Amino acid sequence: MSSCLKIYNVNLADQATLTPSTENALFPATNLQDYRRSKVYRSTTNSDNLIIDFQESSEVNAIFIVGSKRDGLGVSTVTVEFNATANFSSPAYSVSVPMTEQFGMGYVSFTTVEYRFARIVMTSTLGYCELSKVFMGKEMGLTKGMSFGWTFKDEELSTKTFNRYGQIFADIISRQKVIGLAIKLLDKDDLELLHVMFDRVGEIKPFYIVIGSSTMAVDYRRYSGPVILDDVPTITNGSFNRFNLSMTVKELM
C-alpha cells in the first residue's frame, strides 16, 4: 500500500495572485482562496481562463479542480498551462485535467515542473465557467503508505425524522466522505513531514489526498479530493525511530 496514499498539503494557489479573463462580480476569483466549497469563482462566458501568479518559480506535480458540493462541476474541460512569464501564447508545459461529474472533481499528476505562472483554460456549456477550489502543488512524498484496514464512510448529513408508521421525513442535503486510515512504521523524516503538515492545516484548513489506484478501485477519485482533519492525530512511538499514527479525515464541504 506504499503507493496508495498521496498527500498534497501546500496549495500554491492559496497565496497566488489570480487574474481572470472575465469575472462575475458576485463570484470573484478570490473565492478560490476561501476554504468553503460554496464559495466559487464564476466567469461570464463559455470559454475563459485564469492566470495564477505564484510570485516565484514553484514546483508543481499535481492539480485538483473541485466543483461546489451543491451544484458540482461548472466546467466541461480544463487544461492547465505553465510558463515562466505571463505571456501564454506559447506555454512551456500544458496538461489536460480529466474531470468526473460523478465525484465533482478533476485530478491529474505529472512529472514535476517548475514555473512561476499557470493558466487555467476552461470551457463550459453553462454560459459561464465555474470553479470552486483549485489545488496546484507538490506531493508530500512520504516513503510509507497507509496500512490495510482503512475505512470509508459516506456520511449522510440530512436530518431524518420518522413518524410512528416508520415513514421518513428528511431535508435532503448531501453526504460527506469520512475516511479513517493509519500509517505505520514511519521514520523520523516522514514523521517530520507530517508534523509540518499538521502544524499548517490543524483541524481547520484543507489538504488534498488521493487513495488508491486504478487497479484497486473502479474510480479511485471516489476516495480523493480536498479533506480536513477530524482530529490532529496522536502519534505512537512503536520502537526506535518508528512511529505509528491513525487519522480520520472528512471531505471538505
Next chain:
Amino acid sequence: MTTLLVDKLGTSLEQQIDVTITERIHVAAFIPYIYVYNSPAGTFTFELIKSSVTIFSQSFTVADIKTSLGTTNNYVHSFYPIIPTSLVQMTSGIYTVKISSSGYAATESSYLGWIRQHENIQNGLEYVPTSDRQNPLAIRIKTYKRE
C-alpha cells in the same frame, strides 16, 4: 396497434425546450426517439443550442443506432442514447435541441425521422396541443447522480 407520428428529417429538425430546474444538471445522455426507415446513409448531428450558440454537438449514423440496439434490422424505432464524450452541463433556460444531416437525402424508401410523443410522462408541455402534429418531438435527458 401503435401508430407513430414521425417528422421526416430533411435538412434538420429542431425544437425548443424550457429547462426549469433550480440546480445545475450534469448530462449523462440525450435520448431522442428516433425512427429509422430502411437504414439511410449519411451522418446525423445532434446539437444543443442556447442563445443561438451551439454548446454541444455530437454526430451519429444509423449504423451507430443499430449497434446500440444490437440489431441488423433496417427498420427501427427506439430511444437512442447520445452519450456525450465531453462533459455537458445545463441550467435553467430555453434550449433548442436539433438534429441535422450531412451526406443524407430523405426519400420515400429510406429516411430518418424524429417521433412526436403523444403522452409524455417525463416532460410537461407549456401549451395544449390542438392536433397530434403539435405534440413534441420526443426526447429524454438523463443526468448524472453526484456522489
